[in-house]
Amino acid sequence: MVFHLDKCIGCHTCSVACKNVWTDRKGAEYMWWNNVETKPGTGFPTKWEDQEKYQGGFETNGDGKLKIKSTSKAQIVPNIFHNPHMPSMDDYYEPWTYDYQNLFNAPEGADQPTAEPISMIDGEKIDVQSGPNWDDDLGGSPIYAENDPNLAGLTDQQRLQLSSVERLVFFYLPRICNHCLNPCCVASCPSGALYKRGEDGIVLIDQQKCRAWRSCVAACPYKKTYFNWFTGKSEKCILCFPRLETGQAPACFHSCVGRIRYLGVLLYDAERLEEVAKLPDDELVEGQRSMILDPFDPEIIAEAKKNGISDGVIQAAQNSPVYRFVMEWKIALPPHIEFRTLPMLFYVPPMSPVQASKAEDTITHNSDKLFHDIDDSRVPMKFLANLFGAGHEGVVRYALAKQKAVRWHRRAETVGDIDRETADRMLREADCTREQADAIYELTSLCTYEDRFVIPPMHREQAIEMMKDPHEHREEVGFGFVGGPRRGL
Amino acid sequence: MTAPILDTFLFIALPYVCLFTFLLMTIYRYRAQSFSYSSLSSQFLENKQHFWTVVPFHYGILAVTAGHLIAFLVPRSILVWNSQPLRLYILEVSALACGLLTLIGLLGLMIRRGTTTRIRKVTSLNDWILFAMLLVQTASGVGIALFHPWGSSWFASNLSPYLWSVFKLNPDISFVTAMPHLVKLHIVLAFLTIGFFPFTRLVHLLVIPNPYLWRKTQVVRWYGRK
Numbered sequence: 001m002v003f004h005l006d007k008c009i010g011c012h013t014c015s016v017a018c019k020n021v022w023t024d025r026k027g028a029e030y031m032w033w034n035n036v037e038t039k040p041g042t043g044f045p046t047k048w049e050d051q052e053k054y055q056g057g058f059e060t061n062g063d064g065k066l067k068i069k070s071t072s073k074a075q076i077v078p079n080i081f082h083n084p085h086m087p088s089m090d091d092y093y094e095p096w097t098y099d100y101q102n103l104f105n106a107p108e109g110a111d112q113p114t115a116e117p118i119s120m121i122d123g124e125k126i127d128v129q130s131g132p133n134w135d136d137d138l139g140g141s142p143i144y145a146e147n148d149p150n151l152a153g154l155t156d157q158q159r160l161q162l163s164s165v166e167r168l169v170f171f172y173l174p175r176i177c178n179h180c181l182n183p184c185c186v187a188s189c190p191s192g193a194l195y196k197r198g199e200d201g202i203v204l205i206d207q208q209k210c211r212a213w214r215s216c217v218a219a220c221p222y223k224k225t226y227f228n229w230f231t232g233k234s235e236k237c238i239l240c241f242p243r244l245e246t247g248q249a250p251a252c253f254h255s256c257v258g259r260i261r262y263l264g265v266l267l268y269d270a271e272r273l274e275e276v277a278k279l280p281d282d283e284l285v286e287g288q289r290s291m292i293l294d295p296f297d298p299e300i301i302a303e304a305k306k307n308g309i310s311d312g313v314i315q316a317a318q319n320s321p322v323y324r325f326v327m328e329w330k331i332a333l334p335p336h337i338e339f340r341t342l343p344m345l346f347y348v349p350p351m352s353p354v355q356a357s358k359a360e361d362t363i364t365h366n367s368d369k370l371f372h373d374i375d376d377s378r379v380p381m382k383f384l385a386n387l388f389g390a391g392h393e394g395v396v397r398y399a400l401a402k403q404k405a406v407r408w409h410r411r412a413e414t415v416g417d418i419d420r421e422t423a424d425r426m427l428r429e430a431d432c433t434r435e436q437a438d439a440i441y442e443l444t445s446l447c448t449y450e451d452r453f454v455i456p457p458m459h460r461e462q463a464i465e466m467m468k469d470p471h472e473h474r475e476e477v478g479f480g481f482v483g484g485p486r487r488g489l
Numbered sequence: 490m491t492a493p494i495l496d497t498f499l500f501i502a503l504p505y506v507c508l509f510t511f512l513l514m515t516i517y518r519y520r521a522q523s524f525s526y527s528s529l530s531s532q533f534l535e536n537k538q539h540f541w542t543v544v545p546f547h548y549g550i551l552a553v554t555a556g557h558l559i560a561f562l563v564p565r566s567i568l569v570w571n572s573q574p575l576r577l578y579i580l581e582v583s584a585l586a587c588g589l590l591t592l593i594g595l596l597g598l599m600i601r602r603g604t605t606t607r608i609r610k611v612t613s614l615n616d617w618i619l620f621a622m623l624l625v626q627t628a629s630g631v632g633i634a635l636f637h638p639w640g641s642s643w644f645a646s647n648l649s650p651y652l653w654s655v656f657k658l659n660p661d662i663s664f665v666t667a668m669p670h671l672v673k674l675h676i677v678l679a680f681l682t683i684g685f686f687p688f689t690r691l692v693h694l695l696v697i698p699n700p701y702l703w704r705k706t707q708v709v710r711w712y713g714r715k
């Protein structure tokens with residue numbers, strides 16, 4: 001998966017699509033399997049990136065072992081009664097609706113009746129204090145945005161620059177479950193209810209096996225497993241697997257107005273998982289890339305076939321837009337890879353508005369250096385590096401410089417107010433060729449549905465065949481879980 | 490002294506009805522409604538009182554139950570341990586302490602459930618019935634420890650044989666008929682709790698996740714592959 005942040009307009013269509021399809025149910029009202037955050041901002045749940053507070057993800061300790069921060073095989077015994085790192089509903093928000101009936105039923109009085117907010121948990125009137133995107137578009141930014149954990153390491157001047165009036169800048173961060181290579185939620189589940197699907201890597205919670213021990217909620221550093229307070233089961237993004245299995249993109253991908261989302265196959269070497277997850281922070285991004293295999297390499301194709309991977313999947317891997325963004329162009333980066341779960345959702349970091357100054361009523365650039373607006377970006381490089389580079393700026397600068405070079409190349413081609421020589425020099429300095437720049441431009445700006453979503457056939461019929469007669473299965477479809485999930489006694 | 494017919498009912502018929510219900514219904518519920526096997530944790534809705542109530546209750550009741558189990562399974566070991574008075578005192582005092590811990594935790598749990606509006610919404614009638622049963626059971630247990638001392642010894646010597654006789658399908662109630670009423674109440678309520686067990690959230694006891702301790706860190710599932 002790739003989210004191209006430079007294209008995200010923060011419209012929340014993805015969140016609403018997901019909410020309508022999956023979480024519009026009792027106990028799930030507060031869940032946002034897909035949410036869109038404003039950065040800088042504290043996100044949802046509040047300050048989820050602050051692992052001092054939530055203790056999510058893995059850590060490497062002195063003896064070179066990978067350890068789940070919030071639990072272990074020994075800690076599970078006390079944690080099972082009361083999980084000390086479990087967020088409560090107050091860290092998210094108490095879902096509410098409005099007392100619409102009052103508009104009809106209110107007795108005659110001097111004032112117009114109002115529909116007051118009422119809690120969706122206990123039905124009492126509530127004073128709404130927070131919501132799933134409370135600091136959207138920097139609403140109340142001095143209170144919320146300045147608590148963004150990614151501001152660590154920024155100078156006072158850079159902080160001021162981010163929030164001063166008329167100069168403030170922000171971008172959006174849409175988030176779903178990253179379907180990590182090394183999922184911390186799976187590793188922490190005492191019941192073994194969470195698992196990664198071998199065929200497509202989707203991380204799921206077996207609802208029949210979940211016993212509400214709550215370890216996954218505490219362990220996921222992205223806070224993308226949620227506890228359903230009504231059914232007493234954990235739930236999470238399922239990457240719309242029923243849609244994927246029928247060749248459709250997940251609801252949030254499909255509905256994306258800015259077309260920022262890409263979906264495709266990556267082949268990877270799962271055996272190197274632990275070795276890579278233990279690398280030092282500054283080697284993690286490269287380490288994860290080194291696990292991803294070249295789908296054009298004949299040796300790898302032969303090996304994949306030997307492992308029972310179908311031709312359709314290999315073909316999809318070769319056409320994968322994700323492979324191009326992550327491996328060929330290296331402009332898509334994993335979020336907070338220092339949590340060591342090796343997320344499989346990659347973000348193309350956003351360009352920020354140029355820094356310019358006004359002289360004699362004309363706006364001029366501040367510098368003649370070609371990449372000045374990246375180095376002196378209005379969103380400080382350090383901030384983006386904290387988000388996408390485990391604090392290290394190199395990989396982020398590379399991705400931004402290449403994006404800028406592509407823009408200048410295309411401007412030289414189409415508008416012509418930039419001379420070819422400068423554009424070529426920029427491409428060279430950004431480690432890009434004209435062909436690559438055109439390819440990036442095409443997949444960024446002119447991409448069709450089929451370009452963005454390369455979904456291999458899942459061959460469910462073959463999977464079913466192994467267990468039973470497909471004809472028999474066909475007659476049973478739709479009669480599996482009648483009546484919906486009911487809360488236990 | 491209770492009437493013989495009542496004793497027969499309370500200590501022969503009732504135990505078998507309860508044990509049979511327990512066996513049949515837990516298996517049936519696991520097979521038909523495995524989704525409903527959940528601890529139904531409410532920590533998400535209320536996080537602070539949760540710690541101060543759930544933790545003492547669970548540690549207390551686990552210790553007390555373990556004590557009962559040991560005395561039932563290997564009564565001789567308890568009798569040997571109790572042969573020196575000092576060791577007997579230590580055992581009795583720690584058992585009483587664990588009982589009190591359970592009682593305090595349980596009262597806390599009930600207050601938390603009753604006073605937090607959010608949590609009242611996820612509390613069923615069965616929860617309250619179970620609470621009442623556990624409260625009387627724990628209180629009677631603490632009462633026995635206070636008023637009928639040296640229970641660890643007489644449980645091992647008198648009640649363990651009775652329980653064994655029940656499980657061997659050859660019930661011999663001569664051990665229990667002479668017991669004080671408080672002890673009889675405790676025994677009857679224990680069987681009633683076992684019988685009520687499958688209809689409550691107590692079923693989470695049966696799905697304690699011990700395989701976690703030896704399984705691989707990551708779990709991958711493939712269609713049709715093991």
